[in-house]
Amino acid sequence: MTGLVVDKIQTAKLTERLQVTDSLEKVAYMVKFCKLILKQSRLFLKKLFVRDLKLPQIAAIAARIFTFNTSKLGDNSYVTVDPEVGEARLKRLANSYEARNKCVSLKLPHASELPQNDKVVSWSLKRLFDWLAALTILMVLSPVMLSLATIISLNSKGPIFFHQWRVGENGRLFRIIKFRTMITDADKLHHLVMSGQTGLHKCEDDPRITSVGRWMRKYSLDELPQLFNVLRGEMSLVGPRPWALYDALRISGSGKRRLNSLPGVTGAWQVSARSTMLDLDAVTECDLSYLRNWTIWSDLKILLMTVPKVLSGFGAF
Numbered sequence: 001m002t003g004l005v006v007d008k009i010q011t012a013k014l015t016e017r018l019q020v021t022d023s024l025e026k027v028a029y030m031v032k033f034c035k036l037i038l039k040q041s042r043l044f045l046k047k048l049f050v051r052d053l054k055l056p057q058i059a060a061i062a063a064r065i066f067t068f069n070t071s072k073l074g075d076n077s078y079v080t081v082d083p084e085v086g087e088a089r090l091k092r093l094a095n096s097y098e099a100r101n102k103c104v105s106l107k108l109p110h111a112s113e114l115p116q117n118d119k120v121v122s123w124s125l126k127r128l129f130d131w132l133a134a135l136t137i138l139m140v141l142s143p144v145m146l147s148l149a150t151i152i153s154l155n156s157k158g159p160i161f162f163h164q165w166r167v168g169e170n171g172r173l174f175r176i177i178k179f180r181t182m183i184t185d186a187d188k189l190h191h192l193v194m195s196g197q198t199g200l201h202k203c204e205d206d207p208r209i210t211s212v213g214r215w216m217r218k219y220s221l222d223e224l225p226q227l228f229n230v231l232r233g234e235m236s237l238v239g240p241r242p243w244a245l246y247d248a249l250r251i252s253g254s255g256k257r258r259l260n261s262l263p264g265v266t267g268a269w270q271v272s273a274r275s276t277m278l279d280l281d282a283v284t285e286c287d288l289s290y291l292r293n294w295t296i297w298s299d300l301k302i303l304l305m306t307v308p309k310v311l312s313g314f315g316a317f
Contacts, residue, residue, distance in 0.1 A: 239264025
């Protein structure tokens with residue numbers, strides 16, 4: 001099965017361009033990236049179906065799909081930082097180490113709830129499904145994403161895409177990719193808008209949101225570029241929400257162990273409560289409960305529940 005992951009150098013170059021380019025040109029690179037992944041998928045599926053493989057073998061193959069995403073994170077490729085250093089310094093460190101092709105990881109309590117440690121085969125199958133499903137959705141919805149990119153560029157000045165440091169698996173920071181729904185440099189006004197808010201930093205009448213951005217947020221269209229985070233192995237389709245640093249750092253005590261989990265585009269909190277539950281401790285317990293009781297079937301159930309929730313605009317702002 002050596003043909004599973006091909007052209008790693010080209011893949012790495014394209015993912016790097018996705019991080020640093022903020023214009024319509026970036027959409028073209030996204031399409032090129034999809035074509036490259038599709039080429040890998042065809043090779044993978046061809047070899048998968050011409051042999052009579054058993055479940056453990058398929059799971060092993062699935063684990064290898066993400067090798068090019070994780071193999072670079074050796075002992076000297078990231079630095080562990082205590083969350084107590086604060087948001088501003090963490091951002092500076094993340095930016096600095098990113099320029100040196102290194103990652104910043106938060107020092108977190110041990111999490112016994114992580115399903116990838118106890119359910120290896122099922123978890124590997126989940127990751128295989130993530131990869132193939134994200135690729136399929138991107139190819140199908142690429143005309144929609146191109147249209148949204150055009151609308152954003154015509155509606156307000158600034159980049160089409162929004163990048164922000166989020167906490168990923170094992171506390172590693174990664175840049176999430178979303179369609180921009182706010183004015184340019186909205187992050188600089190974040191703490192002014194959210195001052196005095198004790199729960200998750202979400203505001204229904206946030207003045208920074210553009211008119212098009214408000215509509216996109218209602219139907220979660222701004223979340224679509226996160227499928228590229230899924231292809232890069234930084235996220236799953238289903239999992240706890242990847243919190244921004246200003247939310248993650250305010251989780252108290254042992255609850256921070258929840259930040260060890262692989263984040264998802266949708267999850268238990270999004271389909272059951274979303275913006276109707278903003279208490280940090282309550283949301284954290286919801287996520288930990290999902291991890292403790294995780295199965296492939298629970299993920300499929302959440303995915304099915306996500307569709308009507310998105311179409312109805314449930315809890316979105």
